[in-house]
Structures are given as C-alpha cells and as structure tokens.
Amino acid sequence: MELLNNHRPPITAGLIPPSLRDARRPHRVLERHWFVSRSGFFWILLGGFFEPFFYLVSTQLGFGSLIDDVEVGGELVSYVHFVAPALLAASAMNGAMYETMNVFFRMTFDKTYSSMLATPMTAGDVVLGDVFWATIRGGLYSAAFLVVMAVLGMTSSWWGLLLLPASLLVSFAFAGVGMAIATFIRSIEDFEYVPTAMLPMFLFSATFFPASSYGRFEWVLNFSPLYHGVALLRALNLGQFPPSIFTHVVVLFALAGLSIVLSAHRIERALLG
Amino acid sequence: MMGLSTPPAVRVWEHQLILYRRIWASNVVVSIVRPLLYVLGMGLGVGGLVDDGPRADEVLDGLTYFQFFAPAMIATTAMMVLVNDSLWPIRGGFLWNRTFFSQAASPISPGEIVGGVALWHLTKGLLSSVGVAVVLALFPSTRTWGLIPAVGVGALTGVAFAAPLTTWAAWRETDLSFPNINRFVIVPMFLFSGAFYPISQLPTWLQWFSRITPVWHGVELCRGAVYGGLSLGDVVVHVVYLLAWAGVGWVLARKVFADRLGN
Amino acid sequence: MSGSEGTAVITAKALTKRFGDFEAVKGTDFEVRAGEAFGFLGPNGAGKSSTMRMIGAVSPVTSGELRIFGLDPADDGRKIRARLGVVPQQDELDEFLTVKDNLVIYGRYFDIPLKACREKAMELLEFVQLADRADSKVQPLSGGMKRRVTIARSLMSDPEILLLDEPTTGLDPQARHVLWDRLYRLKQQGVTLVLTTHYMDEAEQLCDRLVVMDQGEIAAEGSPAELIRTHSPREVLELRFPAGTNAEHAPKVEGVGARQEVLPDRILIYADDGEAALSEVHRRQAVPESALVRRSTLEDVFLRLTGRTLVE
Ligand SMILES: Nc1ncnc2c1ncn2[C@@H]1O[C@H](COP(=O)(O)OP(=O)(O)O)[C@@H](O)[C@H]1O
Ligand SMILES: [Mg+2]
Numbered sequence: 001m002e003l004l005n006n007h008r009p010p011i012t013a014g015l016i017p018p019s020l021r022d023a024r025r026p027h028r029v030l031e032r033h034w035f036v037s038r039s040g041f042f043w044i045l046l047g048g049f050f051e052p053f054f055y056l057v058s059t060q061l062g063f064g065s066l067i068d069d070v071e072v073g074g075e076l077v078s079y080v081h082f083v084a085p086a087l088l089a090a091s092a093m094n095g096a097m098y099e100t101m102n103v104f105f106r107m108t109f110d111k112t113y114s115s116m117l118a119t120p121m122t123a124g125d126v127v128l129g130d131v132f133w134a135t136i137r138g139g140l141y142s143a144a145f146l147v148v149m150a151v152l153g154m155t156s157s158w159w160g161l162l163l164l165p166a167s168l169l170v171s172f173a174f175a176g177v178g179m180a181i182a183t184f185i186r187s188i189e190d191f192e193y194v195p196t197a198m199l200p201m202f203l204f205s206a207t208f209f210p211a212s213s214y215g216r217f218e219w220v221l222n223f224s225p226l227y228h229g230v231a232l233l234r235a236l237n238l239g240q241f242p243p244s245i246f247t248h249v250v251v252l253f254a255l256a257g258l259s260i261v262l263s264a265h266r267i268e269r270a271l272l273g
Numbered sequence: 274m275m276g277l278s279t280p281p282a283v284r285v286w287e288h289q290l291i292l293y294r295r296i297w298a299s300n301v302v303v304s305i306v307r308p309l310l311y312v313l314g315m316g317l318g319v320g321g322l323v324d325d326g327p328r329a330d331e332v333l334d335g336l337t338y339f340q341f342f343a344p345a346m347i348a349t350t351a352m353m354v355l356v357n358d359s360l361w362p363i364r365g366g367f368l369w370n371r372t373f374f375s376q377a378a379s380p381i382s383p384g385e386i387v388g389g390v391a392l393w394h395l396t397k398g399l400l401s402s403v404g405v406a407v408v409l410a411l412f413p414s415t416r417t418w419g420l421i422p423a424v425g426v427g428a429l430t431g432v433a434f435a436a437p438l439t440t441w442a443a444w445r446e447t448d449l450s451f452p453n454i455n456r457f458v459i460v461p462m463f464l465f466s467g468a469f470y471p472i473s474q475l476p477t478w479l480q481w482f483s484r485i486t487p488v489w490h491g492v493e494l495c496r497g498a499v500y501g502g503l504s505l506g507d508v509v510v511h512v513v514y515l516l517a518w519a520g521v522g523w524v525l526a527r528k529v530f531a532d533r534l535g536n
Numbered sequence: 537m538s539g540s541e542g543t544a545v546i547t548a549k550a551l552t553k554r555f556g557d558f559e560a561v562k563g564t565d566f567e568v569r570a571g572e573a574f575g576f577l578g579p580n581g582a583g584k585s586s587t588m589r590m591i592g593a594v595s596p597v598t599s600g601e602l603r604i605f606g607l608d609p610a611d612d613g614r615k616i617r618a619r620l621g622v623v624p625q626q627d628e629l630d631e632f633l634t635v636k637d638n639l640v641i642y643g644r645y646f647d648i649p650l651k652a653c654r655e656k657a658m659e660l661l662e663f664v665q666l667a668d669r670a671d672s673k674v675q676p677l678s679g680g681m682k683r684r685v686t687i688a689r690s691l692m693s694d695p696e697i698l699l700l701d702e703p704t705t706g707l708d709p710q711a712r713h714v715l716w717d718r719l720y721r722l723k724q725q726g727v728t729l730v731l732t733t734h735y736m737d738e739a740e741q742l743c744d745r746l747v748v749m750d751q752g753e754i755a756a757e758g759s760p761a762e763l764i765r766t767h768s769p770r771e772v773l774e775l776r777f778p779a780g781t782n783a784e785h786a787p788k789v790e791g792v793g794a795r796q797e798v799l800p801d802r803i804l805i806y807a808d809d810g811e812a813a814l815s816e817v818h819r820r821q822a823v824p825e826s827a828l829v830r831r832s833t834l835e836d837v838f839l840r841l842t843g844r845t846l847v848e
Pocket of ligand 2: 581584585586625701702
C-alpha cells in the first residue's frame with residue numbers, strides 16, 4: 001500500500017514546468033502590452049495593409065506576364081495566385097517573430113518580467129501571454145494581408161476565409177519559436193543572426209517556386225517550419241484538402257507547444273535563480 | 274572637394290570602426306551569406322520559372338534571369354544596409370549614447386562629425402557591396418571585371434540613401450517615423466527598383482516612380498557595369514543623379530548637425 | 537517595543553541559498569512577527585537580497601525551511617506573492633507607461649478590477665506625494681521619486697507584508713527622510729515591514745527588531761537599543777591622528793577604553809564615559825588632530841561583531 005500511495009508523478013511533470021501549470025493570468029500580459037502600444041496601433045495596422053499591397057502588386061505586375069501558370073495539387077494557377085498565400089504565411093511568421101524579439105528586452109534592460117514575477121503572475125503566464133500577444137500581432141497582419149488579397153482578387157473562393165485561422169496557427173507556431181529564440185539571445189549584436197537565419201527559410205519553403213523545383217531534395221522542405229505554413233495556406237486558398245494538411249497542422253501545433261515549454265524553462269532559469 | 278580627409282573627420286570615422294570591430298565577424302558572414310541565399314533563391318529558383326516562361330528572351334535582353342537579377346543586388350543590398358545604419362544609429366548618437374555631443378565637446382566641429390559619419394557610411398557601403406560582388410564572382414555567368422566598378426556604384430547608391438536619412442534622423446525629435454519610412458518608402462523602392470524585373474513591365478506612371486528612386490539608377494549602373502551596354506550619357510545621368518542625392522543630403526546634414534550641436 | 541505580541545508571519549530555519557558552489561545565505565534562522573518592522577542590516581554581499589528574494593517567492597530555497605503566512609514558497613508561491621508587496625533593490629518600473637499606468641497595470645496583475653485600480657493608484661500617488669506627476673513618463677523622475685512610485689506600486693494590492701530591499705540607497709538625505717516618514721505611517725497602519733539596509737541610521741530609525749548579517753550568516757539579533765547595549769559600551773571616542781600614523785599612535789592609547797579599533801582613518805575607543813577617556817588620552821600626551829565623543833551606534837555593533845565596517 002505504501003508503495004502504491006507513493007506512485008511516481010506522471011512523466012510530463014518534469015517536462016512541463018510548474019510555472020506553466022500554474023499559469024492563470026496570461027491575459028494580464030496582453031493588457032500590459034495593450035496599454036503600451038495602443039497609441040501606435042493605427043500605424044501598425046496601416047503598415048499591415050500597405051506592405052502586402054506593395055508586394056502583391058509588384059509580383060503581379062512584374063512577374064504576371066513572365067511566368068507560366070504553376071501546378072498546385074493538380075490545378076494550374078497563375079504565379080501570383082501561387083505566391084500570395086506563401087507571402088501571407090511569411091507575413092504571419094514575420095509579424096509574430098519580430099514581436100517576440102522584444103522578449104529579450106523585457107527580460108534584460110526593461111525588467112518587465114521581473115516586476116510581473118513578484119506578483120501572483122508566474123513565468124508561465126509571461127510566456128503564454130507574450131506568445132499570445134505575438135500571435136495576435138501576427139494575426140492582425142494576416143487579416144490585413146487577407147483583405148488585400150481579396151481586394152486584388154487573389155483569393156480563389158470563400159474557402160479563403162479558412163486562411164485566417166490557418167495563418168493564426170502559423171503566427172502561433174512562430175510566436176513560440178521566436179520566444180524560445182529570444183531567451184537564448186545574449187546581447188543586441190546577436191539579433192543580427194535572426195533575420196539571417198530566417199532568410200533561407202523565407203526563400204526555400206516553396207515560397208516563390210514550387211516544391212517540384214527542388215527535384216530529389218524535395219523532402220528537405222519538411223524540415224522548414226515555414227513550409228508547413230505555406231503548403232497549408234496554399235491548399236486551403238484553393239479549397240484543396242489533401243491529407244498532408246493534417247501533417248502541417250500537427251507540425252505547427254507541436255512547434256508551438258515545444259517552444260512554449262522550452263521558453264518557460266529558460267525564463268524560469270534566467271529570472272528565478 | 275568634400276574635405277573628408279581632414280583628420281577630425283577621420284577620428285569620427287575611427288570611432289565607428291572601433292565599435293564595428295566588435296561585430297565585424299558576424300557582419301562579414303552576414304554580408305556574404307545573405308546575397309548568396311538571395312542569388313540561389315531568387316536567381317536560380319524564380320529564375321528557373323522565368324527562363325521557362327513565355328517572354329524571357331524578349332524582356333531580359335538575352336540575359337538569363339540569374340544574370341539579370343544578381344548584379345542588381347549590389348545596389349539594393351547597399352541601400353538596405355545603409356538605411357539601417359543611418360536611422361537608429363544616428364538617433365542613438367544624439368539621444369542614447371550621445372556620441373555626437375561628446376565629439377562636439379572636443380575640438381571637432383559639427384561639419385567634421387558629419388564628414389566622419391559620411392566616411393563611415395561610404396565604408397559600410399563598400400563592405401556590403403564587396404560581399405555581394407564576392408558572391409557573384411563565384412558564378413561564371415556573373416564573373417566579370419565589371420564587378421569592381423559595380424562595388425563603387427553600390428557604395429554610391431548606399432550613400433545616396435544614407436545622407437538624406439541621416440539628415441532626417443538628426444532632425445526629428447522622435448523615431449516614430451522610422452518604421453514608416455521603411456514601410457512606405459524603402460520597401461516600395463526596393464520592390465519597384467527594377468532589380469527583380471525590368472521596369473518596362475510596369476505601367477508608365479509606375480516607371481516614373483522607379484526612375485525617381487535613387488536605387489533604380491544604382492541597379493542600372495551595376496547591371497551596366499557587369500555586362501556593358503550603357504551609353505556614356507546614361508552613365509553620366511545615373512552617377513550625377515546619385516551624387517545629387519548624396520550631396521544635397523550631406524549639405525543638409527551639416528546644417529542640421531550644426532543646429533543641434535549648438536555651433 | 538519588543539513586539540512579542542505579534543504572531544510569526546515569516547519563519548526561517550537553517551535557511552540556505554547556494555548559487556553553484558557559492559553559498560550566499562548560510563543557514564540563517566529568523567522570525568518576523570505581524571505588525572513589526574524587521575530589518576536585515578549588513579554590508580554589500582551579505583546575502584540580504586538573496587534572502588529577500590526567497591521570502592518574495594521568486595528564488596527557490598536551496599535548503600532549510602522557510603514559511604511565509606505558514607505557507608511554503610515552493611508549493612504556494614502564487615498565494616504568498618498575492619499577499620506581499622515588493623520593493624526590489626532596483627526600481628523595475630515600466631518605462632513605457634506613465635506613472636499612474638505603472639500602478640494600474642501592476643494592480644491588474646493581482647486581478648484588481650480596472651476601476652478600483654485607477655482609484656487606488658491616485659490614492660497611493662497622493663500618499664507618496666506624487667499625484668501631480670501621475671501622467672508623466674517614468675524616465676524623467678528623480679531617483680527618490682522613482683523609489684516612491686515603486687513603493688506606491690507595491691501597495692496596490694494592500695499587502696500584509698511589505699518587502700523593501702535597500703529602500704533609500706542612493707538617495708539624497710532629504711529624499712530619504714520623506715521615504716522614512718511614509719514607511720513609518722505604513723507601519724502605523726499595521727503593515728508588517730521587512731527591510732534590508734546597510735545604513736545603520738536607517739535601521740535605527742525604522743526597525744523594531746533587526747538581525748545583523750554578514751557573509752551569509754546572522755551575527756546578532758535584537759532591537760537596535762538591545763544590540764547596542766549588549767555589544768558595545770555606551771560611548772565612543774573617535775581620534776584622528778595625522779594621516780598614516782594611526783597604527784603608531786595605537787599603542788599609546790591602548791587600554792584607555794574597554795576596547796579599541798584601529799581603522800585606516802581613525803582610532804575608535806569604546807568606553808562608558810567618553811569624556812573621561814579623552815582626558816586620559818590627553819594625560820598620556822597623545823595629540824590627535826581631532827577628537828570626538830559620540831554615542832555607540834549599530835555601526836559599532838557591526839564592527840565589534842565582524843571586525844569590518846558596514847560601508848567602505
Ligand atoms: N544570481 C546569482 N548568482 C551568483 N551569485 C549571486 C547571485 N545573486 C547574488 N549572488 C552572490 O551572493 C552574494 C550575496 O548577494 P546579495 O544577496 O545580493 O547580497 P546583498 O543584497 O546583501 O548585497 C554576493 O556575493 C553575490 O555576488
Ligand atoms: Mg542587495
């Protein structure tokens with residue numbers, strides 16, 4: 001009986017830090033960030049509309065007549081139809097990732113987290129709150145992007161509405177990844193590496209040319225987190241539902257989950273010594 | 274002409290160099306790796322689609338898309354690097370680390386500080402252009418002696434952006450406008466610069482936008498330097514136009530620095 | 537004065553904090569009672585902040601036992617923090633928010649309704665005499681003002697215990713007195729104060745009871761008066777001889793008082809009657825450049841217990 005009562009904790013107990021299990025107030029982090037950024041929000045949104053507008057118009061005008069239709073899941077689509085959902089995925093990624101780079105400053109110079117952790121907030125609240133905030137930020141860019149796509153006629157049907165939740169998922173995954181990366185940054189100089197590390201992913205995730213162009217290296221695409229976002233959004237935009245979209249969704253959720261756990265460990269280590 | 278060789282300006286330049294020494298290693302890697310990724314991704318990847326497309330021969334003047342795109346990157350990279358180097362760092366010099374004030378407190382005049390900053394921007398423009406040129410030299414189809422003058426063109430293009438933006442950053446009280454400059458000015462210029470496709474693809478009015486932007490002139494010069502095909506008249510127009518931006522920016526920067534540093 | 541009527545709200549037994557191989561807190565025992573002002577007096581590096589962070593449930597206890605409100609911070613950190621107010625050694629104010637919003641947002645971390653936060657924030661800014669700066673950003677405030685904002689912020693949740701880590705270090709004398717006055721009022725309102733300091737005057741002014749801490753250990757405990765009474769004669773004679781000659785004059789005045797300490801800049805002679813000691817010095821024909829008789833302080837207690845001064 002003694003032995004039975006002393007049963008071992010579940011395996012996940014060591015993996016998921018207590019601060020994450022104790023998280024009850026991630027929304028307070030959102031509230032703080034809203035207080036800070038509400039005055040500049042208009043510009044953020046406006047930028048969110050214009051950047052995709054410029055990219056899509058440039059692609060349309062410049063490459064429209066230069067590149068033949070591209071095959072996606074057995075359908076032939078114009079090049080700009082091919083590129084638009086990929087750029088949407090990239091924008092969801094960038095919006096979230098760049099927002100999470102603030103995490104470094106909140107941990108170090110600004111001491112934002114230290115003062116939160118002196119209250120009933122936990123490191124888990126901080127991580128979840130910042131991941132949600134970056135997701136929302138990326139989601140707003142995605143929504144603006146989607147509107148521009150619709151206005152320019154680059155959504156194929158009402159299935160395009162599914163792109164919004166799907167790009168939120170992309171933002172969520174990269175908000176997690178960005179948060180985890182930010183906890184490893186040691187000094188401002190390290191930031192130089194982040195865009196450089198993101199560039200190959202941006203260029204080589206079947207973003208600008210189809211997976212078939214990669215020939216026998218096509219499988220490598222699966223290692224690019226962005227590729228899963230690109231492939232998911234591209235399929236949904238055409239109303240295609242191949243079984244592979246299930247894989248993409250799982251991969252993106254897994255990425256978010258693992259990054260959040262890792263970030264909570266890192267933040268605890270850095271701030272709760 | 275510009276009096277850049279005066280020792281005080283060189284001292285300002287040295288100060289920047291010393292700061293740079295801490296990050297040069299990562300910077301060199303970045304300035305080679307990024308263009309390499311771009312020529313592979315855009316040049317070869319998208320290039321494959323364009324070269325197989327219906328109008329490649331007619332539009333690209335007999336070049337492959339890879340050849341068309343690659344030299345333009347010398348100009349666009351220099352632009353991007355120097356936009357970053359002339360907004361926040363200049364503001365930082367006035368506000369955060371107040372370098373410019375401490376320099377002005379020594380016997381260095383505001384004009385000389387601007388000279389040193391310009392010299393530094395020229396250096397960064399050269400470094401980033403060399404990075405791209407090294408990458409282009411790796412590929413036989415873009416390896417010509419023209420890469421050498423193209424490096425100079427890249428640096429000039431960068432300075433044509435850095436000088437006016439330095440003025441702006443020194444003049445404004447807040448940095449709220451900086452992200453918008455990137456979004457609404459630099460990004461459109463980058464996209465419609467003729468780097469990715471000839472501007473003849475664009476409607477006429479947009480072509481005029483491209484022609485106004487300094488970066489298009491840099492792109493044309495770089496491509497011309499690498500493959501020839503520019504008339505002397507074209508070259509003069511492009512160079513003078515870039516020099517005009519750099520020169521006017523520089524004169525205004527001197528004025529704004531003098532006002533702010535109180536001489 | 538002795539404060540024995542309060543129940544214990546914080547108890548520590550063999551409390552230890554290690555950072556890697558380094559032991560910052562070496563098995564300390566102490567007890568803080570409800571309603572009292574309790575101090576940790578010690579020089580830099582004594583382990584005061586480490587102790588405060590353990591009490592604040594943001595730094596795990598390495599070994600030993602720590603209970604706050606009877607709760608273990610390892611299990612009930614959130615519950616404990618909900619009842620504490622924390623003024624950390626460095627002000628960690630939000631530079632992106634106004635003074636008032638700093639307080640409002642902080643209150644939100646405790647789930648206080650927004651409207652109540654706004655009212656409470658103004659009330660507390662009145663209390664720390666900063667109501668006129670409510671809409672200012674934090675950055676232009678002086679050090680003393682920031683410290684007061686931090687204190688106001690820590691009071692948003694009506695804490696039962698207020699933890700103050702070096703509340704006045706780095707402030708000018710006037711700003712210190714303003715702060716002491718506010719802290720004194722809080723104590724009168726029944727808030728338990730736990731503070732650290734390396735200023736003996738601050739400890740004497742504010743603390744009912746204190747522990748003297750050095751190199752991670754507690755050297756003595758008691759009220760300021762008790763500590764002085766137990767560990768130091770009533771008066772001190774401070775002698776200054778020409779620079780660099782203290783050591784050579786020391787033997788000459790040996791035995792004048794009950795005890796003497798030779799510091800780099802002066803010699804301290806401890807005696808119950810300082811004036812008598814000074815006459816004795818003159819009788820021995822030692823000629824100090826200056827001589828001063830004063831009452832024993834906690835500084836002297838610290839010197840006695842550790843052989844070192846509090847502030848270098
Ligand atoms: N996070 C840490 N890692 C390693 N050593 C630390 C850490 N925090 C404090 N210390 C060390 O512990 C000792 C006590 O520090 P602290 O508690 O801050 O002292 P005090 O507040 O009394 O000045 C010091 O020697 C300090 O260097
Ligand atoms: Mg301390």
